[in-house]
Amino acid sequence: MRADLPDKRARLPWGLSLAVARLVRAIIRASGRSGGTTLPGRILLALRPDAIERLADRIPGGSIIVSSTNGKTTTAAMISSILEVSGREVLHNRAGSNMHWGIATALLDSSNLSADAIGLFEIDEAWVSRLSPYLKPRLVVLGNLFRDQLDRYGELERLSDEWAAMVAGLPATCSLVLCADDPSVADLAESLPSGEEPIFFGMEDRSRALPEQSHAFDAKRCRRCGGTYRYERTFIGHLGHYSCSQCGHRRPTDVQVVARSVRLDGLAGSQFEFDTPSGSASVDLSLPGLYNVYNALAAIAAGRALEISTADTVRGLSETAAVFGRSETIDLAGGRVSLLLIKNPTGANEVLRTLVDEAGPSGALDLWIGLNDRIADGRDVSWVWDADFELLAEHVRSVTCSGSRAPEMALRLKYAGWPVGRIAVDEDLGNSLTAAVAGSQGTVYALPTYTALLDVRGKIAGKGHADEFWV
Amino acid sequence: MNGIRVAALYPDRMNIYADRGNLIFLQRRCEWRGLGFELMLCNEEKDLDPDATDLIYIGGGQDRDQIEIATDLVERKQASIRAAIESGAAVLAVCGGFQLLGHSYTLGDRTIEGLGICDFETRREPGERLIGNIEIEVSGLESLGGPGSLAGFENHGGRTYLGPEARPLGRVLKGHGNNGEDSTEGVQHGRVIGTYLHGPLLPKNSWFADWLIAISLTRPGEPLPELEPLDDQLEIAAHENARKACRS
Numbered sequence: 001m002r003a004d005l006p007d008k009r010a011r012l013p014w015g016l017s018l019a020v021a022r023l024v025r026a027i028i029r030a031s032g033r034s035g036g037t038t039l040p041g042r043i044l045l046a047l048r049p050d051a052i053e054r055l056a057d058r059i060p061g062g063s064i065i066v067s068s069t070n071g072k073t074t075t076a077a078m079i080s081s082i083l084e085v086s087g088r089e090v091l092h093n094r095a096g097s098n099m100h101w102g103i104a105t106a107l108l109d110s111s112n113l114s115a116d117a118i119g120l121f122e123i124d125e126a127w128v129s130r131l132s133p134y135l136k137p138r139l140v141v142l143g144n145l146f147r148d149q150l151d152r153y154g155e156l157e158r159l160s161d162e163w164a165a166m167v168a169g170l171p172a173t174c175s176l177v178l179c180a181d182d183p184s185v186a187d188l189a190e191s192l193p194s195g196e197e198p199i200f201f202g203m204e205d206r207s208r209a210l211p212e213q214s215h216a217f218d219a220k221r222c223r224r225c226g227g228t229y230r231y232e233r234t235f236i237g238h239l240g241h242y243s244c245s246q247c248g249h250r251r252p253t254d255v256q257v258v259a260r261s262v263r264l265d266g267l268a269g270s271q272f273e274f275d276t277p278s279g280s281a282s283v284d285l286s287l288p289g290l291y292n293v294y295n296a297l298a299a300i301a302a303g304r305a306l307e308i309s310t311a312d313t314v315r316g317l318s319e320t321a322a323v324f325g326r327s328e329t330i331d332l333a334g335g336r337v338s339l340l341l342i343k344n345p346t347g348a349n350e351v352l353r354t355l356v357d358e359a360g361p362s363g364a365l366d367l368w369i370g371l372n373d374r375i376a377d378g379r380d381v382s383w384v385w386d387a388d389f390e391l392l393a394e395h396v397r398s399v400t401c402s403g404s405r406a407p408e409m410a411l412r413l414k415y416a417g418w419p420v421g422r423i424a425v426d427e428d429l430g431n432s433l434t435a436a437v438a439g440s441q442g443t444v445y446a447l448p449t450y451t452a453l454l455d456v457r458g459k460i461a462g463k464g465h466a467d468e469f470w471v
Numbered sequence: 472m473n474g475i476r477v478a479a480l481y482p483d484r485m486n487i488y489a490d491r492g493n494l495i496f497l498q499r500r501c502e503w504r505g506l507g508f509e510l511m512l513c514n515e516e517k518d519l520d521p522d523a524t525d526l527i528y529i530g531g532g533q534d535r536d537q538i539e540i541a542t543d544l545v546e547r548k549q550a551s552i553r554a555a556i557e558s559g560a561a562v563l564a565v566c567g568g569f570q571l572l573g574h575s576y577t578l579g580d581r582t583i584e585g586l587g588i589c590d591f592e593t594r595r596e597p598g599e600r601l602i603g604n605i606e607i608e609v610s611g612l613e614s615l616g617g618p619g620s621l622a623g624f625e626n627h628g629g630r631t632y633l634g635p636e637a638r639p640l641g642r643v644l645k646g647h648g649n650n651g652e653d654s655t656e657g658v659q660h661g662r663v664i665g666t667y668l669h670g671p672l673l674p675k676n677s678w679f680a681d682w683l684i685a686i687s688l689t690r691p692g693e694p695l696p697e698l699e700p701l702d703d704q705l706e707i708a709a710h711e712n713a714r715k716a717c718r719s
Contacts (some may be wrong), residue, residue, distance in 0.1 A: 147487070155487070155533045220483060226539065354515055373716065379603065381625045382670045385492030405716070407708035411674055412492075415499050425708070 007104035017047035037097035041104030052095030053134040055107035063119035063135045067128040068143025070347040071295040076122035077323045078299035086308045089117035098124045124435030129166035141177040141460035148344035149378035160184040167191040175305040180255045181218045181239040201257040201297040220263035248349035255299040289354040323451040335437040342447045352391045364397035366440035371409040377449040381405045389416035400424045402432040403452045430459040476688040478519040480529040481540045488528030494670030495649025504699045512641035515543045521554035525687040531566030541583045559690040561662040586709020589658045590634035602626045604717040606655040622713035623668030646718035675713045677706035
C-alpha cells in the first residue's frame, strides 16, 4: 500500500518529540520485543512530520541513498564496511527497516556524530523518490529494477518513472551510481541535469552469461521508443549487454567499474577482478553468487564517488559479512541453517543457481522454504510460478514447505518436477525448521520470504544462536 | 482423444502475473494422463492457426504492453481467433487479456478497441486499484455439475461493466470482482472465459483446469470425456488454502 508522508502540522515541540521517540525506542529494546526499528520513527513522524529533513540536515558528512529491487541491503552493508575501514563514522539503517518509519528511527542517532560522519540509507524502491528530497543526498546508488510485489509497488514502469523524476530533482552536488546492465536504470542518466555524468558499473566476464534468457525478464522494451531490446548476453534476469533494435539506445560505453574473471564457489563465496579508471584489483567476497558481485560493483563505484582508496575499498568488501538472512549461516543444536532470503522471481533464481553450485553435479540438499503472504512479503504469491524452481529439481534430498502459503509452495515444487515423496508441508515456521534440521544430513538450506525470515530468525535468536539485530 | 493444442498469445509480454503457471499446469496434467500437449507461442509476428487450436490462452500485461499488443490482436489476429472460436476452440483470458475480449478499454482520454467477442467494456476510473485475494462461485459452465469455487488473486486498475448480452463467469464471494460494485466476476460466453483471477488461476483450481482440458478435447455438443483421476492432494490443499487466504 502506498501512503504519503503524514500532514505537515507539528503536534509537539521538537525537543520533546525527539525525547518521546527515544524513550519509546529504549522501552522496546529493554523489553526485547520486535518493532524497535520502526515504531519510534512512526511516533516521531506523527509528532513532527518534518523530522526526517531536520535530522538529516544534522549529519555532518551528508547522506548516501541506496536502492534497488534486489541487493540493496547487502550493497549498503558493503558501502558501510568500506566507509568504516576508511575511518568514517556511519549512521546506517542496518536492520533493513527501509521505509519512512525505519529511516526516521535510524535518524534518531544523528546527534553527537563525529565531524565527518556520514549517513547511509537503504531505502525501499517505492519510497526512495519521496524521501530523497528530504535527505538531500550527496550520493545515490541505484542497482536494478525487477518485478516484485506487484500488489504493493504496481507496475515496474511506474516505478522507473518515479526514479527518473527523483534523479531530475537531485541536488547539483549529488553523485549518481547506476547499473549499466539494467536498461531501465542506466537510462536514468538521461534524467540528470545536463553536464552531470553518472558512474556506471557492469559485468564484463562474458563466461558468466546465462545459457538462455530467463522467464522472469522485465526489460524487453526500450524505455525511450518501445522497440525491442536485443541482448548479446544476459547475466541475471534482464541484466546484460543490450541495444534497442529501433532507436539504437544501448548499454553505456563509458562503464567505469567493471568485473572480469569471476569465480563462484557455492555458498562459500566468490572472487573477481575489477577495473576502474584508477587501476585494477582483485576481491575475495565471503558472499555467494553473481548477484553479490553486482552488489560489490555498486559499492566499488560508490567508493569512487566518495574518493575512497582502492585498498580501503577492497578491504571493506572482503570484511563484509552476510547480512540479516542473506546467506547467513547459524549453528543450532543438531545442525546448522543457511538462511537465504527469497522475495521475487529473479532473486529466487539466483539463490537457486547458487544452491545448484553448492550441491555439485550429483549432490542433494535438505531444503526448507517459508512462503508467507503478509504485506511485507507481497500478499500475492503467484510469483513463485515465475521463479525457476525447476533448476534445483535434481538436487533435492528433502524439502519442507512452510509459512502461511505452504500448500501453494508445495504445489509449485510438484509441477517443477521435485519428487513429491520428498515434499513435506507444515505451516508452522519454527517447528518445521527445527524438525527439518533434526532430519537433515547436517545443513538445512532455508529459503524464507521476508516476514518468514523475521519470524524464524527471531525464534533462533530467542534460543541464543544468532545476534539480535537493532538499528 | 489424443491431446490438446494450445495457442498462447503474446507470452513474452502478457505474462505479468506468473501466467506461465497456467500453461505449466495444463501441460503436466495432460502429460501425466498420457494426453498430448502442444503449445504454440504466438507473439506479434505469428498468427494462430484456427484449424489447429483447441484452446487459446492470453494473460495479463503492463499497461504499455497491453496497449501495444491490442492493435496486433484486433487488427491481425481477430479473424483467426473468431474462426477458431467458431469451430469450437475454448478461450481462457486472464486480467489484461480478459479486458481485450470486450468492446473497449478506456484509460483517461484514450480508448483501446477490444475484440468485442463478449458484451462488456472496461474503464480506468479514479480510485484505488482492486487488489486482493478473491473467491467466486461459478455455475452454468457447459456440462459441469453444481457450482464450483474459484480462488485466486486480483490486481486491476480497470473496472469492467458487463452489457445485457454478457453473463459473468461467477459471483463474488470474497474480493472485488469486475468493478467492486455489482458482485459479478469475469465473463463467460459459450467456451470463451475471461476472468481477473490470477494466482495463477489454474494451479489454485485444478478442477477448473481439468474442465478446460476436457472441453478442449471435444467440440461443442459432444459429451465431455472422463479424465483419468490424478492424485490431487496437494492441488486440493492449495485450493483450500487460497480460499482461506480470502478470509484472513
